[in-house]
Amino acid sequence: MINILIALCTGAGAVAILLAAIGLLRMPDLYLRLSVTTKAATLGIGLILVGGAFHFQEVGVTSRVLAIIFFITLTGPVSAQLIGRVAYLVKAKMWEHTITDELDGRYDSESHTLESDLKSDENDTPKP
Numbered sequence: 001m002i003n004i005l006i007a008l009c010t011g012a013g014a015v016a017i018l019l020a021a022i023g024l025l026r027m028p029d030l031y032l033r034l035s036v037t038t039k040a041a042t043l044g045i046g047l048i049l050v051g052g053a054f055h056f057q058e059v060g061v062t063s064r065v066l067a068i069i070f071f072i073t074l075t076g077p078v079s080a081q082l083i084g085r086v087a088y089l090v091k092a093k094m095w096e097h098t099i100t101d102e103l104d105g106r107y108d109s110e111s112h113t114l115e116s117d118l119k120s121d122e123n124d125t126p127k128p
Contacts (some may be wrong), residue, residue, distance in 0.1 A: 013047030016040045017067045029095040030087050038080040046070055 023036030046069045053065040089109055094101065106115045 002054060002057075006054045009047050009051035009054065013044040013049075013051065016044030016047060018044075020044060029098075030092050031084055031094065034080050034084055034087075038076050042072055044067075044078045 017040065020037045020040035024033050024042060026034055027033040049065045049069055053062045056062075088107070089102060089112075103114070107113075108115070
């Protein structure tokens with residue numbers, strides 16, 4: 001029974017990583033590639049590690065697997081966001097069918113700050 005669980009976890013992880021690789025090849029611009037690969041690769045690595053934890057069934061291995069999954073889940077999206085931010089700063093070309101650029105005119109490239117709508121939100125919220 002445990003072998004079936006291991007096979008399911010590692011197989012699903014391998015499929016997720018395969019989908020990340022296909023997404024890397026098929027997506028038209030850097031921003032979409034980054035989104036697809038970050039999500040699918042993080043899921044795939046996590047599932048393969050869970051399969052490894054089921055295989056070894058030791059407290060030391062399981063605790064290390066959980067720590068690795070935690071750090072990959074924490075650092076993967078953060079690094080993707082930073083790469084996307086740098087790509088936007090250097091004006092990486094967007095896909096021609098991109099409908100909305102929400103940062104257009106709101107990002108100051110010299111001070112690296114983002115203008116938000118907090119001022120208009122503060123005026124709209126009732127005070128207690």
